[in-house]
Structures are given as C-alpha cells and as structure tokens.
Amino acid sequence: MAGQEITRRRLLGTAGAAGAAGLVAGGAGGALGYAAAGTGGPALTSVGTGAVPFHGTHQAGITTPLQACGHLIAFDLATGAGRKEAAALLRRWSAAAEAMTQGRPPAGDNQVALDAGPASLTVTFGFGRSFFARTGLTDRIPAAFQPLPAFSSDALDPRRSDGDLWAQIGADDALVAFHALRVLQKEAAGTARVRWQMNGFNRTPGATARPMTARNLMGQVDGTNNPKPADPDFAAKVFVPDQGGDEAWLNGGSYAVVRRIRMLLDDWERLPLDRQEAVIGRRKSDGAPLSGGTETTPVDLGRFNPDGSLAIPGDAHVRVAAPASNGGAAMLRRPFSYHDGYDADGTPDAGLLFVCWQADPGNGFVKVQRKLDRGDGLSRFIRHESSALFAVPGGCGKGEYVGQRLLES
Ligand SMILES: C=CC1=C(C)c2cc3[nH]c(cc4nc(cc5[nH]c(cc1n2)c(C)c5CCC(=O)O)C(CCC(=O)O)=C4C)c(C)c3C=C
Numbered sequence: 001m002a003g004q005e006i007t008r009r010r011l012l013g014t015a016g017a018a019g020a021a022g023l024v025a026g027g028a029g030g031a032l033g034y035a036a037a038g039t040g041g042p043a044l045t046s047v048g049t050g051a052v053p054f055h056g057t058h059q060a061g062i063t064t065p066l067q068a069c070g071h072l073i074a075f076d077l078a079t080g081a082g083r084k085e086a087a088a089l090l091r092r093w094s095a096a097a098e099a100m101t102q103g104r105p106p107a108g109d110n111q112v113a114l115d116a117g118p119a120s121l122t123v124t125f126g127f128g129r130s131f132f133a134r135t136g137l138t139d140r141i142p143a144a145f146q147p148l149p150a151f152s153s154d155a156l157d158p159r160r161s162d163g164d165l166w167a168q169i170g171a172d173d174a175l176v177a178f179h180a181l182r183v184l185q186k187e188a189a190g191t192a193r194v195r196w197q198m199n200g201f202n203r204t205p206g207a208t209a210r211p212m213t214a215r216n217l218m219g220q221v222d223g224t225n226n227p228k229p230a231d232p233d234f235a236a237k238v239f240v241p242d243q244g245g246d247e248a249w250l251n252g253g254s255y256a257v258v259r260r261i262r263m264l265l266d267d268w269e270r271l272p273l274d275r276q277e278a279v280i281g282r283r284k285s286d287g288a289p290l291s292g293g294t295e296t297t298p299v300d301l302g303r304f305n306p307d308g309s310l311a312i313p314g315d316a317h318v319r320v321a322a323p324a325s326n327g328g329a330a331m332l333r334r335p336f337s338y339h340d341g342y343d344a345d346g347t348p349d350a351g352l353l354f355v356c357w358q359a360d361p362g363n364g365f366v367k368v369q370r371k372l373d374r375g376d377g378l379s380r381f382i383r384h385e386s387s388a389l390f391a392v393p394g395g396c397g398k399g400e401y402v403g404q405r406l407l408e409s
C-alpha cells in the first residue's frame, strides 16, 4: 500500500500538468508491466508505470507528452502482398501494440522488455500515398492527401523518404522502445519489408527539477508556441474532422509530416549568442521572445527596439513560421532529436526528426515550409535530408485494429 502511494505521488510529481494527461492507467492501478505483475516485489517507479491507453478516438502518440526514446520506421508492402495481407498485418500490429502499451507481453515475446513497465509506450500507425495503389484503394485517398511539393532547400534522400506504411514508437525507456520496434518488424515478415528506420530521443521525464519545454540539439527551448490541447481550436488544427463518404475512414485521424533535418552544429556553435537568438527570435536561456516577457509571453511581431530595428528580426524563425505570417496555418510539432555518429571529417550527423501533426497538410506544414524556404534565418544552419507524409487513421476501439475502417469497408 505504502509503495503504491509513493508511486502515485512520484508519478504526479514528475509528470506535472502536461504529463499527467498521458499517464493514466499505471498511476491508478499499480501492477502494470509484466515485470511487476504477480511478483509481490517492489513497485515500479513512475517512469515504468506510465501507461497510455491504446484505444480511443485518436491514436496515442500525437498529443502524448514527448517521450525519452523514439523510433520511426517505414515499410513497403512485399511483392504479392495486397489489401488482405495488409489488413492482417494491421490486425497483428494493433494487437501487439495494445498488449505492450498496457504492460503485457505480445504473442511470441522475446522478453527484451521483461523487467520493465510500459514506460508510456505509444505505437502510432500511418499510411503513405503509395499504400493506396498497392492495395487497390486509390479511390479512398482523401483530397487533402497530396504529395508534398519540392522545396528549394531540400536535399532529400529518396531511400530514407516516403513508404507504404509507417509506425512511430515512443517510450520513456530505451529497451521498451526497441522491443516494440523489433516486434513490429518481426510481425511484418513476409508482408512488408523495412524501407527506412530512424532513432531519436528527448529529455527523460524527471531529469529537470520541474516540467519544462524540451530543448533541441542547438540548445534552444523548442515547442513553446505549439497549439495546446486546451485551445478551443486545437482539434480543428490537428485532427481531421468527421465526414461521410470515401474519406470517413480518416475521421479522428491526422496527417504526420516527417522530416529528418540535420543541424549544421559546427556552423551554429560558431555563431555568437546574440546572433543565435536573433536567428530564432527568442532568448536561448529561457525561450523568452526577444519582444519581451517570459517564455509564455505572446510574441509581439510589431515591437521595435529603441534604435528602430525590429525586436524580432524580419528573418527570425518564429516570425516566418508564426500562424500570423501564414494565414493562420498551424501544426503540432512533436519531434525527437537524433544523433547518428560523425561523418569521416568529424561533422556530427545530428539534428531533429521533425514530426508535425495537422488536420490538413496544405494548411499546415506545406504553407509554413513554403514561407520558411524563402526567408528563414535558420535555414543556413539546417538541411532537410528526408521527407514523408502519412495519413494517420483515428484510434480504434476494443476488438478493432487501426485502419480497419479503410481496409474493411
Ligand atoms: C515547416 C515547419 C517547421 C520546421 C521545418 C521547423 C524546423 C525547426 N524549428 C526549430 C526550432 C524552433 N522552432 C520554433 C518555433 C516554430 N517552428 C515552427 C515550424 C517549423 N519549424 C513553428 C510553426 C513555430 C512556432 C512559431 C510561433 O508561432 O511562434 C522555435 C521557438 C519555440 C517554439 O515556439 O517552439 C524553435 C526554437 C528547429 C531547430 C528546426 C529544424 C531543425
């Protein structure tokens, strides 16, 4: 009993207001994770017990607070695999994801995550445009699901772009995340083969004294001006609205844009602090806008310095990306950082696995990236190396699988 109390208090203490939304079943129920189940041993910590429901209106992993470890994986259907095989795969994947996210072993488990709780594991599935041709479902492609246009600053590797199927895995434990990745890959055998795979990370929950906005590998506070679930227009910005007809399968879904964006860290770190801050338009130490106030003070794009210059420079990233500069276009940014070692000359291969979620890519990423492509001061320090767009169906109910409404109706 005492152990359970400590677990509950730790959970609330480390998760804070934002984190608590995603950590539901574990805090209340205790014995989660096939580690602790039935052993009568010590309770899992708050990190281990965090469990995010798999079933729901929307898939988990979109509004879930950032997890410490992430894997992105894209698959192409194997030769000869069509709609029937894809449906069976999504059924297997959903069953395995449901089990693992609730702390139970999936069928045929390899025991990699045996000692751990679910650690806020989420598994989110999406379809690339090519999936619809492979499965004879081109008449079900939503009007908003258009290929991303080319941008002048793109340096894309097609082998690490696109894909028929996509999964995003997030967890607060690296073994739990890897376990889920391996289970998905094994379940796909014979039906789909891995096209590309990327690994990312964020700060571990509880590593800071209080819940804070994450930092990226340039050292900036990143995520401050994201739409918030409490905003009245949040759902309209992030989730596809309900509709009938051929597109109804995507009700409650969203579109994920995935870009592997390398940071040119040597160039960036040579830049003096005041110029780094001018590139973004926010202070590096605490994320406060250069127009004044604290991190959460709204950015004042019309403010001038005493010398007559703009407080937020004309090419500052936050000015160019702001909804006010893009006819209200917005998206929910939910990235992972990545580090894939060093090039032969010592250049770090590191940056952002930029994942953003929106109800309509044309009125989200595409509109904003078109503007950034032309006038963003940050573009001298980053390089977009891969790109993909996925339609991510809404969540499924008990006994259903993700994508069933597309594949079986
Ligand atoms: C097309 C969309 C965007 C890309 C690509 C992008 C890349 C990118 N951004 C940062 C760092 C920061 N971005 C910040 C704000 C911000 N970025 C976008 C969009 C893209 N960023 C938007 C819509 C916003 C919010 C603008 C606003 O309304 O104020 C910030 C500031 C803090 C914050 O609000 O999150 C930082 C820092 C990097 C490093 C990067 C590519 C590697």
Ligand SMILES: [Fe+2]
Pocket: 317, 321
């Ligand atoms: Fe940004």
